[in-house]
Amino acid sequence: MAVDAPNRLNEQIAGLDALEIQVKRKRGVPALLWGRIWPMLIAVGIVLAIWEGVVIAGFWPEYVFAGPFTALGELADRLGTAEFWHAIATTMRRGITGFALAILAGVVVGAAVSRVRLLRAAFGSLITGLQTMPSIAWFPLAILLFGLNESAITFVVVLGAAPSIANGLITGVDYTPPILLRAGHVLGLRRVALYRHLILPASLPSFLAGLKQGWAFAWRSLMAGEILVIIANQPSLGEQLHYARELADSARLLATMIVILVIGVLVDVLFGVADSALRQRWGLDQRIG
């Protein structure tokens, strides 16, 4: 009887645990993908129908505002040309370089501002102010400083994206739950270890949101920059837009716009995947019902 007591306790604990642990239903990957894709397809269908409707209504002649079939046909043709891929490669290279530099600048500034009270007081609201500044307003200065070249574009892309990234990090550090900070203190985490093992991981969701917003700003700045700063013999998406307008090539203009939109959506999907993976790991994705 006395031997049984600990055993009974263990069984009771195991029984309660088994009852309390959540049972999750998992959906397969194809079902999950299809669940996300079909609403998008419907949206695309509706947009194409409205577009075609406007063209048929005849507000503008076909050479000013091409219909979806003409534009998509043009796009299909251009997919086979080297120039098209060259343009995408140039734009993506600029975008990724600028974004990487913006991450570097944003993290350095964000870490410093979140850590030092004086810097916070001095630059905290300035960073938020910079975030609201339209990036195109930087171009005249950038062109004066760097001339009509890629440095000017990179400069503006970094200035467009870095404040959002810095702000994401600062918010994340600020909103580290106090209870976790107390637990970390009791565990003996101090200084660098505190940042490495607690504050930085805790600020990850907010940092990710900052990155996503930063990319959106970077992409806008980049397009504005490529239209303003045209570099000879270097095709890019912005440059294609510019020349399509110069040549009044409506189909080509719209085809390029579709490419810009699609790249934007794809990158957004990437950020979405990262965000939902994080939420799932942290258990932030629990819905009611």
Added chain:
Amino acid sequence: MTAPTQELGSGRTEGQRPAVRLDAVSKVYGRGASSLLALDKVSLDAAQGEFVCLLGASGCGKSTLLNLVAGLDRPTTGSIDTGDRKIAMMFQEPALFPWLTVAGNVELALRVQGLDRTARRARAAELLDVVHLGGFAKKRPHELSGGMRQRVSLARALAQEADLLLMDEPFGALDAMTRDLLHDELERIWRERNLAVLFVTHNVREAVRLGDRVVLLSSRPGQVIEDYPVRLPRPRRTESADVAELAGVITERLKEEVRRHGR
């Protein structure tokens, strides 16, 4: 085997330094007219291996007291001496890190101690077995129930190899059956490791069930008003008559103290 039950309650031997000694500790929040005296000259000590429950109504500063001992806050006046003992603390919330697995949470505490990776892994597995969670090492905290999370939190506290364990209403948010089980668990671990425990609760029966002593605190300001030794044999049951009897006496005293604030 006959377990020594009575001796545990009288673990304070003369001449031995206590595991923790509070000497006339006061804590004031704020300044001037709006200042609040949370603790007023609280003196208290607990021996190594002694289980002390701190009991009081709202506003008695019991959580403040633990924060001071844990070094999360400083006393305004008075001194707290824990020697060079290691201190671990458990909160009402599990306070686990959601970006780490169950094992990862325990391993982080070991990492701070400077254990290498292999040693950490082995030790974390042992500790999770101690709290009967060996099979859940790879789960994330959010996948567990409240009681299980609190056990992970206990395992993490044990990983610190502390001599003094501070517990701030750790089972307050749990259902009665889970709490009963955790009382048994905690009692076993406390005896095996000869821990000094300061256990804050507002549940009188819980205090009597677990404590060698039940220290009653008054409210606003917090002062020690009674120090009840609990000389009931262990293991005790929360629903047993002798626990209920002593709990009744303490509850009466507590009610008297609460009434004082209504006048």
